Amino acid sequence: MxxxxxxxxxxxxxxxxxxxxxxxxxxxxxxxxxxxxxxxxxxxAPVETLLRTNGLPYGLFLDAETPAERANAAAVAAHMDALMRVPTIKAGAVMPDACPSGSAMGTIPVGGAVACENAIHPGFHSSDICCSVAATIFKRDDDPVKVLDAVQRVTHFGPGGRAKPIRPAFEGDTDFGDNPFLRGLENFALGHFGSQGDGNHFAYVGRLRSTGQIALVTHHGSRGLGAQLYKRGMAAARRHTAIVAPKVPAHNAWIKADSPEGRSYWQALQIVRSWTKANHAIIHTMVRQEIGNQIADTFWNEHNFVFRRDDGLFYHGKGATPSWSGYSADDDGRTLIPLNMSEPILITAHRDHKGSLGFAPHGAGRNASRSQHLRENGDALAAELAALQARGLDIRSYCGIPDHSELPSAYKDAAAVRAQIDKYDLARVVDEITPCGSIMAGDWERDAPWRKPR
Known part of the structure; x- marks a missing residue:
């Protein structure tokens, strides 16, 4: 030195x-x-990296027409204005599905994307690292009910791991002991392998609009493994930022990318990405074996992750789908954008819109929180679910209790989000998977032990 x-x-x-x-x-x-x-x-001789006095401008691809949409857009803008003062950020963008993801000012919203210089911010990909969607198109026609039944048999939704673990086999599974951020997390990688999540995670069965072929789409992240990596990453980021930028809010802390810790964290992210891809694949493989069908095609993409582009910057997408060629080594030019359980899942091609940092929305997003939606709609939600089922959609809750905060009315208008994708040229729709049915965890917390009186 x-x-x-x-x-x-x-x-x-x-x-x-x-x-x-x-x-x-x-x-x-x-x-x-x-x-x-x-x-x-x-x-x-003290030196400090300071917050910017004013936030940088950012790309805004979010239309608002109704009072609820305008209130949501105002909240998103307030968070982005504060976020864009963080000194590592060089550019930012907001997708059509944007909504706040936390109350602390400057928390990156769902549908937010930022490009950072020599910095990885764990808070910008959140604890649901590598939340992603994967599609399998089957060769032969099949009964959607049969496929959904198979999903329920081979996996589980909700917290915790499998009763009988599946030995994982994915690229990087032997590297845990060599990485300080993953050391000791082997049991999470094994126990949660082959399982789904809760909340908005789902297994969706539909038909390819272009051919009528039956398709399975799963949506989940890296489960407990990713949550533990996130905790360790945030701890490291806060230690570093407390030294170099103590006035930066803790939720905006970062790890210096070219430091030993930064390189280890980047490697850990790639290993967890491999685990998550393999987790989708093993569920799809088990379903294929259960139904006795063959796979005609399969592809996937993440929407909660960090990517590095040719300019050397680290592109963080929080609920934002990469829409540029070569965003990953396994990119085949297609991405999936689900909207809600009653709408088609969009299959899109990349557009690499510069103003959006190359990102597209990851779904429909919300205009109100889960609790607000439940509070304001009450008994009407049970009627909404019944109407969907009357239309012939096979809507299931794994735990047996529906989660009404996941019904279509809880999300932004799907047609409006799709119109904004087209309007701003964020992605190009090349096909759709039309819905037959879906499985979600449901409201597994309602009868959880800690909610029951003594």
């Missing part, structure tokens, strides 16, 4: 540099991290 290193870290040359360089090299020789060296040098 020399004076150039200290200047690159933000220190101003002064008489203390000679002592600082000697101290820094001694600490490095002793095996101390760059963060520890930086923290010690700050005691000699």
């Amino acid at each position: 020399d004076g150039a290193t200290l200047i690159a870290w933000g220190f101003q040359p002064d008489r203390w540099f000679k002592q600082g360089i000697a101290t820094a090299n001694a600490m490095r020789a002793a095996g101390e991290s760059d963060d520890a060296i930086f923290a010690h040098l700050q005691t000699l």
Whole structure:
């Protein structure tokens, strides 16, 4: 280390540099991290990365017509205005499905995307790391009821792992012990492998509009494995940001990408991505074996993740679908955008809209929180579910209790979101999967032990 290193870290040359360089090299020789060296040098001459006085402008691809939509858009804008003051962010965008994802000001909204320089922000991909959708198109026609029955037999929805674990086999499964962010998480990787999530995660069965072929689509993230990685990533990010930018809110903390911790975290993200892709695949494979059909086609994409583009920036999508060619090594040019349980799932081709940072929406999003929707609609929601079932849609709740906060009325108008995708050229719809039925976890918390009186 020399004076150039200290200047690159933000220190101003002064008489203390000679002592600082000697101290820094001694600490490095002793095996101390760059963060520890930086923290010690700050005691000699403090330097701080400050929030911007005003937020950077960002791309806004969100139309609002009704009072509820305008209130949602105003809340999203307030969060983005605060978020765009974070010093690592170089550009940002808001998708048509945007809605707030937290109450702390400056929390990245669902449908938000930001490009950051030399920084990975765990809070920007959230605990549901690599939340994603995967489609399998079957060769022969089949009964949708038979496919949904098979899904219920081979997996489970909700918290926890499987009663009988499936031994995972995915690229990177032997690397846990070598990565400080994944060490000790092997049991999560094994126990949750082959299981679905709760909340808005689903298994959806429909037909390809172009051919009529039966299709299975699953939606989930990295389960407990990703949640634990997120906790560790946030802890590391807060340690680093507390040193270099103590005035930045904790939920906007980052890990320096080119530091040893940053490289380890990036590797951990890729391993968890491999796990999640394999998790979709094993569920689809088990369903195929149950129904005795063959696979004609399969593809997938994530919408809660971090990507690195050719410009060297780290592109964080929080509920935003990548829509540029080569966003990943396994990109085949197609992505999936689900809307709600009664609407088609869109199969789209990339557009790489510069203003949206190359992203498209990941779904329909909400104009109100789950609790607000339940409070305002009450008994009408049971009638809504009954009407969907009367239309012939096979809507199931794995735990047996419907979660009315997941009904179509809880989401933005699907036609309006689709119109905005077209209007802003965020993605190009090339086909659809029309709905036959779906399974979600349902309201598994209603009869949870901690909710029952003694």
